[in-house]
Amino acid sequence: MPTTGFASPDDIRASFSRAMSAMYRAEVPLYGDLLALVADVNQGTLAARPALADALRLGGDLERLDEERHGAIRVGTAEELATLARLFAVMGMQPVGYYDLSSAGVPVHSTAFRAVHEDSLRISPFRVFTSLLRLELIDDAPLREMAADLLAKRQIFTAKALALIEQHEVQGGLTPPEADSFVAEALETFRWHRQATVTQAQYQLLHDQHRLIADVVAFKGPHINHLTPRTLDIDHVQQQMPARGITPKAVVEGPPQRKQPILLRQTSFKALEEAVAFTDSQGAAGSHTARFGEIEQRGAALTPAGRALYDQLLERARTGLGGVPAERDPQRYTALLEEAFRDFPDDAQALREQGLAWFRYAPTAKGLAEGSRGRDLTTLLAEGAVQCEPVIYEDFLPVSAAGIFQSNLGGEARSEYGSNANRAQFEQALGRPVIDEMALYEQTQLRSLQACEAQLG
Template sequence: EDERFFVEDLSRRLLDFLGSRTLFPHELLALADTAERDGGLEQGAADRFLELATSAFALSPDPVDRGWYAELERVSSVAADIGGVGSTHINHLTPRVLDIDELYRRMGAHGIEMIDQIQGPPRWDGPDILLRQTSFRALAEPRLFREGDGRVVQGDLRVRFGEVEARGVAPTPAGRRLYDRLLVEADNRSRNRPDLPREDVLRAVWEEHLPRTDVDMARSDLAYYTFAVRADRPDGAPPGDLVTLLDDGWVDVTPVVYEDFLPRSAAGIFASNLSGESSADASRTSAPRDRDWLSERIGRPVVDPDELYAHQRDASLRAVAAALGLERIALPG
């Protein structure tokens, strides 16, 4: 439906193709409905559910229509991956790691071809924010293709890759705005100094503009944290504001982990694994997509992640206030 990528005829044919697919068998959907209604499945039904679910995401042995796949690939490799085959599959899995730089180094040392760089914020000696991601390049896997003359031949496709991530603290809206400004600053510096590694430019910008400790991040209201009363807190009457509680050693901080998506980093991952450039007509209209549209499509509300992060922070502050005999604790600003 995005006219920048899909002309009317191709859009119609693609929607017809997608509408003709049956990605999940009726039995699987019925078992899913039963599990949701009853809060689970009996052992036999659960085993059958797992069998059907994993089969639904396996690479199909059916031949891929070479001409149709190539037509979509001229628009985008992502379009071909999604709409060029009659089934679906898991594109990638993303385990979380503690030291993504060490993983990147060791995988390369084992001869695994990695993408050019780790995506996202830089490694530095302050708090990690948002998330950092990297992956090994998509592997060429054997697939059958149906040619225009009906022949079925052996070929390969690069569609599945392994991604890893290291997650940091979730930024507040103010912290996210600062992060976006820092990216712009890093982009400008990189244009002026193309000889400098991108990671070094990012690190320099981070060191100039971000607090070096979690406590200072919390004091500046740049990230979400939960709080707990310290066992070695001072004597006397506690202050009623968070900044003073932090400065005077009344509470400890624990980062709230960022659990959302980071579009620019993910785009870097996908771009590094695509087989070609996308083709778009910027003069045409894009398809409007927002949270309300997504909620309607999936039949469930999509929660604002900031509300979830703030709920964790606020619940911990209420517990601190109760423990210290305070009516409430004032946030920074």
């Protein structure tokens, strides 16, 4: 089939991201307050730090800042996950990375659907962290069977959405009017439904096993449970949230505050208690908590060596708490984190020289005027012929994700699930392998070097 006349997957993704944000803002008004706070902090940060603005501009990241969002959903069956993969493919989003959250007491494993090329990410960096419930981790056999039966009876996609997904696969794309219809139909999968699909007693059984299990099983579909904007100063946002009537979680997840941000830092406001109607409620409303507001700050993507060092230092800090949840003693945890990360270089040049982070390279005006003249990259950088900035981390951290889940689902951390990583099982449910995020960052860095070589001769 000819591809001319089809809407760009990047444009479909951007349209869907805007539609999702508008829907969530209408459903969760506090999300609008959060967006306003993040916009104010970002504007102030850029004004106060022109070098940061220049660095973002160099990497093409300044324009995407206000558009950046990531959502999170949880599905219950392999069929739901596989169909989501097909739905996201219409928008140019592929599954990147495998995350096991069971070791942190959350009975799911996950991937992140996102664009994979830096040019596509500049147009729309929309991501969806997608988790699959692991029914096999429910030790109560009758409850496990009840949950499986409830999930088997539901259909989380509209008939029109399924038809448009198939049409995209058959003809190789969607026309602009078809793409508009697809966005509207796909949005229905992520909408909040007040009407539960279970009785109050069934809900309580699922809830008592784990709040997340109730959230996945007891409703018509995988309502979006947060939609996250990106800030340039998460500590300032954390400090300002109470003044805006927003109660933040006690601990910012991820690495500590640094001059050179790395990976991902996240905070959130507590999950909302929302009225729901059970199938036997006869007009009396129950309640459910799941949806919350999250904010993120993204830093440098780390190489395998950098990530290994990060994991080692994070484990050192968490071990220092002696099993006490970080939320219960945030000041001690912050001190332990800062102490541990003194061993992680806090300077972009050191990160590059030690091979701890990925970088994007570009020739300067001086370099374009002079050419390379046989000089190597280190010399070109030292002489100002080439400049570089860290590649932005586009993915997620399992410990941080579990921390966000736990703080917003309530209750203490659970450990009885043990470590149950099973990437093969997840990929079988997904219907395809997940992509190695390290390979994507390496390709981004390599493409920038090849572009430098072409431009400098």
